[in-house]
Amino acid sequence: MTEETEGRGSRERVADQALTLRERKKRETRQRISDEATMLFVARGFDQVTVVEVAKAAHVSTMTVFNHFPRKEDLFLDRIPEAVELFTAAVRNRPAGESPLAALRALLLQLLDQRHPLAAVSDDFPHFWRIVLDSPALRARAREGVEEVEKALEDAIAETVTGGDGPGPRLAAALTVAAYRAVYVTTAQRLLAGERAADVADDHRSRVHGAFDVLERALLATR
Structure with a gap:
């Protein structure tokens, strides 16, 4: 195996690990948003809670909420x-x-x-x-x-x-x-x-x- 091949393999492994970390963080963010939304819906009812309030509770932007959940209903029926x-x-x-x-x-x-x-x-x-x-x-x-x-x-x-x-x-x-x-x-x-x-x-x-x-x-x- 050449140094070039070794270097490329090392970079690919690092990239794979980074991708895994990103995906794990995405899943964690999605779960946090869903959990916070569920608690709000249970406490106040689905129709009384806004996406803005869910985003604030989950410490993310409204855009981030919609990146994970296309519709408000999907926050609960996830x-x-x-x-x-x-x-x-x-x-x-x-x-x-x-x-x-x-x-x-x-x-x-x-x-x-x-x-x-x-x-x-x-x-x-x-x-x-x-x-x-x-x-x-x-x-x-x-x-x-x-x-x-x-x-x-x-x-x-x-x-x-x-x-x-x-x-x-x-x-x-x-x-x-x-x-x-x-x-x-x-x-x-x-x-x-x-x-x-x-x-x-x-x-x-x-x-x-x-x-x-x-x-x-x-x-x-x-x-």
Whole structure:
């Protein structure tokens, strides 16, 4: 290895480390903004808080807030991009021979085991959705988020199944999202009514299995 090559390799390693540091700082800033926004929304309600107030609480500029969150609603519903990424990655990265539905079933059960916010099974959950239910803007953005997940899932299925240019991927994506939304909403309603997460978790798991059993029978050809 020449000195030039060694120097270039050293510079590339330094650049990689610097990029990692920048990305880490960006994630930390994004999380701080989201955390401060959530505290303000919980305390005062979504519609009563401005982006300027969020920026001030997070010690950043308003422009920085919008660099991380294109819309005010995304400050609170900040897991829509994560949902898109998780659902599509489960389909695209599934083992050979595994159907998209099997991969998505496994993902949703994993999220439940992790008590991930996208699984809805948490004692903190009612506080979140009460804020959403009280805000027409958040309810509208939540519906848009469901549509974004559905479209991204349709694309992922179309890319990874034989004959993916037909109506199958669209139908599979729509029915999968609708089925999980039904499971999710039922769990949400029970938690909002005062039940504890520990008391609904097993039923949530059973309803995930039941929903996907039905989907697999209905969409047997979508593989």
